[in-house]
Amino acid sequence: MAYWLMKSEPDSFSFSDLEKRPKQTEPWDGVRNYQARNMMRDEMKVGDQVLFYHSNCKPPGVVGIAKVASGPRPDHTAFDPDDHHFDPKSDPDNPRWMLVDVKFVRWLKRPISLHEIKAHADELGDFRLIARGNRLSIMPVEKSHWDIVVGLEDQPAPEQN
DNA sequence: GCCAACGTTGGC
DNA sequence: GCCAACGTTGGC
Numbered sequence: 001m002a003y004w005l006m007k008s009e010p011d012s013f014s015f016s017d018l019e020k021r022p023k024q025t026e027p028w029d030g031v032r033n034y035q036a037r038n039m040m041r042d043e044m045k046v047g048d049q050v051l052f053y054h055s056n057c058k059p060p061g062v063v064g065i066a067k068v069a070s071g072p073r074p075d076h077t078a079f080d081p082d083d084h085h086f087d088p089k090s091d092p093d094n095p096r097w098m099l100v101d102v103k104f105v106r107w108l109k110r111p112i113s114l115h116e117i118k119a120h121a122d123e124l125g126d127f128r129l130i131a132r133g134n135r136l137s138i139m140p141v142e143k144s145h146w147d148i149v150v151g152l153e154d155q156p157a158p159e160q161n
Numbered sequence: 162g163c164c165a166a167c168g169t170t171g172g173c
Numbered sequence: 174g175c176c177a178a179c180g181t182t183g184g185c
Binding site for chain 1: 181182183184
């Protein structure tokens with residue numbers, strides 16, 4: 001089994017939204033980055049575990065755990081001229097953009113903020129999330145990093161400053 | 162709102 | 174293939 005991190009802006013789609021979805025499952029549409037697409041199309045497998053990360057909010061951080069719930073499928077938002085993610089170059093007979101379904105698993109006992117993750121840089125030094133200039137919305141997570149990040153939920157929350 | 166860091170586009 | 178211009182991401 002592999003481990004991943006997927007970012008979402010909670011103003012657009014939050015972990016709470018995922019929890020409320022029918023079957024607590026959502027197609028991860030709208031991704032328009034080839035690296036992220038390739039991971040969904042070629043590498044993600046049903047049952048893989050996902051850190052659900054809230055970006056562009058206060059505070060940014062990991063809020064819950066999800067899992068991959070489908071194999072790769074065409075992203076139909078690319079075919080809809082009225083959709084914000086419409087891509088006229090994506091041909092329904094040869095779709096350019098692919099997605100997987102993501103299913104809610106559980107909330108973390110408490111959110112683990114980016115700030116807190118960075119405070120553990122000595123153990124998480126090569127975690128992609130805190131690498132310089134990282135902008136990928138989907139990234140692989142090493143098991144050791146997964147265990148450290150998820151393990152923080154059992155530690156007391158750090159003092160706010 | 163600012164801006165660094167990327168990715169994409171398109172002229173050449 | 175190079176690279177300047179432009180658009181986006183996302184923390185701060």
